[in-house]
Amino acid sequence: MKKWSREQMAVRVAQDIADGDVVNLGIGLPTMVANHLPSDREVILHSENGVIGMGPAPAEGEEDYDLINAGKQPVTLLAGGCFFHHADSFAMMRGGHLDVCVLGAFQVSASGDLANWHTGAPDAIPAVGGAMDLAIGAKKTYVMMEHLTKSGASKLVSECTYPLTGIGCVSRIYTDLAVIDLTPDGAKVIDIVAGLSFDELQKVTAVTLVNAC
Template sequence: MNQESRNLLAARVARDIPDGSYVNLGIGLPTLVANHLSRDKEVILHSENGVLGQWEAADPGHEDWDLINAGKEAIRLQPGAAFFHHADSFGMMRGGHLDICVLGAFQVSERGDLANWHTGAEDSIPAVGGAMDLAIGAKRVFVMMDFLAKDGKSKLMSRCTYPLTGLACVSRIYTELATFDIREDGVFVVEIIGDMAPSKLQALTEVTLDFSLLDASQAA
């Protein structure tokens, strides 16, 4: 996914975050969401390293490296933001105080199981961070990811093959090809990006997709 696609994906996620929400942005793609939140909405961002408030990426050349997000990226804080102890931040995550968390993923299953901390490969470095706490603590879990892995296989699967982060925790998946809702009665396509036909999207994954939520122009 190129930088333009990454920003378009972040803008779509930002659009769907309701006014008044408390939102954790995970490391990687999710950190971009902070740059696309509308000033017409009050969205309070949370970072596991102990930041709460509103921010965006710091301008190049104006970084203050004491002000960072969970991905160690420099941020520019809006008035009213606060820093606090790492343990307090995890207390917020585990205590059910976050409306939404936005995470990256290696795999997501059709029932919403999440795998995002380890591929199981011997030479890979596990990086769980606060993902397990967020997966069970946030009221809704949004995932941002490429639809296909580097080997060309879908990352939306009937069953995850990597070590799990959380069970049945993912609410919505955002990819460069489509947006999906995971519900008790199936995986629903809520938006197709570009002019991809539903049949072509279905051919890319083993998961049975429900296209009934699409408008007539996209469902054709």
């Protein structure tokens, strides 16, 4: 099956970040978006551990581990960027000051419910971090995830079976197969990987899709 690579997914998300947006990139896949933001746009990147104004990842050998994002990855700081107290960072997140957050997920429901902190498995380590604050605090919550689990199950589901992070908070998901808007009129496919048909996508997706490409 045709798929976007992780780099291609990051490029696709970056295309939809508008000039002037203040954006939080969650741990994991979303952090890759920072390396692909269009050079002609000013995007202000925020990290929940108390950094704003981050740039792309540093070149190999130039890492400064006193300057990291929430995923403990070294980052760069653009002119005007700064770092501050953790509580102030969460005040930004909860106060509606973020235009967009991009989060990973274990599951997303067709109605926009998000499950991304715990699978419920007895041996799983729960790690909610600031996801709950981001999911409801940002003006738009996007999810970046692989379309299927390792066992081949759809991560886009009619109803989440994992513990929820937020209810009705996700407006768009980016997977390695498609970009899907979650709307009151259904899950609308607005982009699909080249070479993959809508019918093929529907076969591996657990909810009814609307072709809006």
